[in-house]
Amino acid sequence: MTSKKRFLIPDGYSKESRDEFDRVGMTLAGKLYASLLMKRMPDAEYDIWYSSDPGVEAPTDEELEGYAGVIWPGCNLTIYHDDPRVKAHIKLCERAYEAGIPQFGSCWAIQLATTVAGGVTEPHPRGREMGIALNIRQTEAGMRHPMMKGKPPVYSHFVSHDDYVARVPECAEILAGNYWCDVQAVAVTYKRGVFWATQYHPEYDLKEMACLIHAREERLIKQGWFSDREDLIAYADKLEKVFQEPDNTKNIRWQLKIEDDVVLDDIRECEFVNWLKYAVLRESLV
Numbered sequence: 001m002t003s004k005k006r007f008l009i010p011d012g013y014s015k016e017s018r019d020e021f022d023r024v025g026m027t028l029a030g031k032l033y034a035s036l037l038m039k040r041m042p043d044a045e046y047d048i049w050y051s052s053d054p055g056v057e058a059p060t061d062e063e064l065e066g067y068a069g070v071i072w073p074g075c076n077l078t079i080y081h082d083d084p085r086v087k088a089h090i091k092l093c094e095r096a097y098e099a100g101i102p103q104f105g106s107c108w109a110i111q112l113a114t115t116v117a118g119g120v121t122e123p124h125p126r127g128r129e130m131g132i133a134l135n136i137r138q139t140e141a142g143m144r145h146p147m148m149k150g151k152p153p154v155y156s157h158f159v160s161h162d163d164y165v166a167r168v169p170e171c172a173e174i175l176a177g178n179y180w181c182d183v184q185a186v187a188v189t190y191k192r193g194v195f196w197a198t199q200y201h202p203e204y205d206l207k208e209m210a211c212l213i214h215a216r217e218e219r220l221i222k223q224g225w226f227s228d229r230e231d232l233i234a235y236a237d238k239l240e241k242v243f244q245e246p247d248n249t250k251n252i253r254w255q256l257k258i259e260d261d262v263v264l265d266d267i268r269e270c271e272f273v274n275w276l277k278y279a280v281l282r283e284s285l286v
Contacts, residue, residue: 005068005280006045008059009033012075012089012108014052026211029073032203037071040273044068051092052077052085058092061099069280070096072105072112074201078163079111079121090116093195100192102279104272107161110186110197117190118169123162129180130225133159133200134257136184142175145187146278146285147196150270155261157184157200157268158209160216164199185271196275202268206243206258210236 011030013021018028027035030048037044050056052075059067070092077086093116096103103113111121134156142148165183168174169190176185181199188195204212213220213236217229226232238256242249246263253259261267277283 004043004045005041006047006066007037007069007071008047008049008064008067009037009071009073010049010051010089010092011073012051012077012085015050017076018050020215021211024211024214026215027208029075032208033071033073036203036269036272040269041276046071051088058088061095064092064095064101065099067101069275070101070103070105072103072109072197073203074105074107074109074160077108079108079115080163097191097193097195102275103193103195104197104275104279105195106198106201106203107159109195110183110199111163111165113188113195113197114165114168114172114183114186117171117188117195119165119172120167121163122166124164124181126180128162128223128225129159129164129199130220130223131159132156132257132262133178133180133184136176136178136200138176138185139174141173141187142185145173145175147187147271147274148175148185149274149278149285151267152261155267156257156259157198157202157262158204159200160212161199194279196271196279198271202271205265205268206239206262210239210243213239 009030013029021028034046037046093112115121135154136157137154138148164181168183171190172186172188174183174186177183184199186197217232220226238252242252242258
């Protein structure tokens with residue numbers, strides 16, 4: 001991966017939300033994917049589009065066509081809301097499909113990818129899926145798809161979402177799912193483009209997971225994920241401990257069901273790496 005390519009990263013979080021992430025020491029969503037991109041493709045360039053900021057314009061058609069790919073982080077927008085910020089994201093996603101620009105993303109991105117192509121996203125009837133999602137299983141399509149190359153047939157990943165893909169479009173392949181969410185990974189081929197997406201977060205390590213839990217403290221306690229603030233802090237501290245000492249925290253990893261697929265970057269990030277290889281650079285699978 002040595003050729004220099006430029007990527008667009010639309011970060012839909014508002015300035016207020018980004019300030020909240022800063023307060024708890026969390027890497028901003030767009031910058032998190034930017035860091036992952038530079039780690040995996042050091043010669044790449046990128047632009048972060050803070051699309052929810054007032055007065056910020058979307059890229060022109062000419063600018064968009066100059067990007068090798070679009071990388072969509074999660075955000076706190078809701079795809080089925082009548083919101084100009086949502087409409088701006090939908091429009092950009094449509095334009096990337098039409099231009100044949102490969103897209104990748106996580107969480108909100110899987111809802112964007114499928115909705116724009118004709119799918120349906122709804123509030124999950126059981127509410128939020130939060131924490132380390134267990135027993136995510138690849139489908140037969142997933143076992144054959146390049147995005148999942150190197151991924152275990154059954155694995156775990158960090159999730160944090162209220163909505164889910166209730167129906168995929170005909171042009172989509174479901175690559176993985178679990179008991180909570182049938183669509184945990186998907187590949188959409190629509191118009192001239194592809195969009196590979198996950199409901200979970202390949203870009204989040206255990207430290208970032210802990211920071212997000214702190215940022216969502218009030219909501220998570222209210223929803224019953226933690227009994228009180230002390231309970232939440234204790235859990236987040238354990239995540240950070242494993243992040244710092246993954247080989248010396250066997251007891252915590254057993255308690256929290258943290259396996260190598262969450263700890264090891266090459267397993268956790270492989271969907272993104274595969275997208276760079278096979279959708280952007282179009283390397284041969286052979």
